[in-house]
Amino acid sequence: MSESKGWPLWEVFVRSKQGLNHKHVGSLRASDATMAIKNARDVYTRRAEGISIWVVPSNNITASDPSEEDSLFEPSQTKVYRHPTFYDVPDGISHM
Amino acid sequence: MKDQDISKLEAIFQQKIDDDIKIEPNDWMPDAYRKTLIRQISQHAHSEVVGMLPEGNWITRAPNLRRKAVLLAKVQDEAGHGLYLYSAAETLGADREKTIDDLHSGKAKYSSIFNYPTLTWADMGAIGWLVDGAAIMNQVPLCRCSYGPYARAMIRVCKEESFHQRQGFEVINKLANGTVEQKEMAQDALNRFWWPALMMFGPNDDDSSHTEQSMRWKIKRNTNDELRQMFVDVTAPQAESIGLTVPDPLLKWNEAKEGYDFGPIDWDEFWQVVGGNGPCNKERVDARRKAKEDGKWVVEAAMAFANKRNAKKTA
Numbered sequence: 001m002s003e004s005k006g007w008p009l010w011e012v013f014v015r016s017k018q019g020l021n022h023k024h025v026g027s028l029r030a031s032d033a034t035m036a037i038k039n040a041r042d043v044y045t046r047r048a049e050g051i052s053i054w055v056v057p058s059n060n061i062t063a064s065d066p067s068e069e070d071s072l073f074e075p076s077q078t079k080v081y082r083h084p085t086f087y088d089v090p091d092g093i094s095h096m
Numbered sequence: 097m098k099d100q101d102i103s104k105l106e107a108i109f110q111q112k113i114d115d116d117i118k119i120e121p122n123d124w125m126p127d128a129y130r131k132t133l134i135r136q137i138s139q140h141a142h143s144e145v146v147g148m149l150p151e152g153n154w155i156t157r158a159p160n161l162r163r164k165a166v167l168l169a170k171v172q173d174e175a176g177h178g179l180y181l182y183s184a185a186e187t188l189g190a191d192r193e194k195t196i197d198d199l200h201s202g203k204a205k206y207s208s209i210f211n212y213p214t215l216t217w218a219d220m221g222a223i224g225w226l227v228d229g230a231a232i233m234n235q236v237p238l239c240r241c242s243y244g245p246y247a248r249a250m251i252r253v254c255k256e257e258s259f260h261q262r263q264g265f266e267v268i269n270k271l272a273n274g275t276v277e278q279k280e281m282a283q284d285a286l287n288r289f290w291w292p293a294l295m296m297f298g299p300n301d302d303d304s305s306h307t308e309q310s311m312r313w314k315i316k317r318n319t320n321d322e323l324r325q326m327f328v329d330v331t332a333p334q335a336e337s338i339g340l341t342v343p344d345p346l347l348k349w350n351e352a353k354e355g356y357d358f359g360p361i362d363w364d365e366f367w368q369v370v371g372g373n374g375p376c377n378k379e380r381v382d383a384r385r386k387a388k389e390d391g392k393w394v395v396e397a398a399m400a401f402a403n404k405r406n407a408k409k410t411a
């Protein structure tokens with residue numbers, strides 16, 4: 001990846017309303033965290049999309065490697081016994 | 097990488113596209129796919145940013161406070177669109193500053209519609225109604241584009257565009273139903289922006305070099321001519337309903353195809369404007385260059401301040 005000489009890149013996460021988690025909405029450039037929050041407010045919440053913002057320097061994010069998708073996530077697909085529907089419950093049993 | 101490895105990766109990639117699985121930044125993609133997207137997304141970003149200039153021209157002269165607040169909000173949205181899109185281009189490894197320098201050097205293009213001047217207040221109506229209207233036609237299918245970050249940016253953009261079109265239509269409708277002079281002004285704006293708006297969809301399908309590959313990659317979902325036809329079909333009746341005349345003597349409803357027939361586009365004019373010889377090309381690029389030059393000290397000062405504060409924190 002090439003590096004811009006300008007301001008660093010930030011990832012922006014917005015909580016849309018109280019009780020919900022912050023969700024990634026995009027990225028932007030800013031000289032520091034304070035400016036990143038201000039810019040995120042203008043760029044990503046012009047229409048009441050949020051009540052709280054997180055900004056994280058993009059280069060502090062470590063992503064899983066897409067080529068390891070199988071080894072990382074396939075095992076969770078084969079363990080059907082982790083789901084309640086795997087088990088037989090006799091007729092007449094309730095509250096379970 | 098060996099050739100057979102690449103063709104295997106290419107096959108997996110195309111299969112994902114065919115299955116409507118989105119491509120995300122870290123996924124393997126063919127170089128040509130990456131390059132095509134960088135070119136298209138950065139051109140789109142430039143169009144949003146340059147597109148602020150013709151409308152910015154009227155902010156201080158809006159006829160009342162309501163119109164001024166609306167126009168300001170609209171132009172601010174276009175800045176936001178530019179920023180979403182530059183970020184999307186960056187996820188592909190594009191250098192933001194370099195793409196902007198390419199705009200300033202004339203290497204990168206932007207939508208040629210913004211090389212036309214905005215002579216009267218009615219042009220604010222014509223731009224919102226026709227230019228944002230055409231942009232919506234182009235952008236709605238891009239919400240389903242195969243590249244995740246671009247598709248997500250377009251979803252945000254499209255949500256915001258519909259207010260742009262409505263505010264423009266409100267402006268032109270008001271003038272079209274006003275005094276004789278106001279009606280003339282509205283008609284004149286339609287006369288000047290109609291054909292350039294049709295050109296926004298790009299060359300006819302037979303002359304469009306990238307269409308086929310872009311459709312296979314699902315970067316593009318409809319051809320230029322399909323989108324142009326859709327635009328004419330929805331816009332012509334709107335003009336009629338507010339008593340304005342589309343400046344095309346050949347425009348006529350065609351019952352058989354359930355769409356309008358319309359006259360030929362002046363492609364010489366289109367290529368002239370794309371080539372840099374439109375009425376405002378120089379003015380637009382000069383304004384962007386000046387903005388970067390004049391703002392350079394702010395960019396540097398903010399960075400110096402941040403560095404100084406970080407140094408203090410770690411000391």
Ligand SMILES: [Fe+2]
Pocket residue numbers: 144173174177253257
């Ligand atoms: Fe826009």
Ligand SMILES: [Fe+2]
Pocket residue numbers: 144177231235253
């Ligand atoms: Fe746009």
Ligand SMILES: [Fe+2]
Pocket residue numbers: 174228231257260
């Ligand atoms: Fe717009």
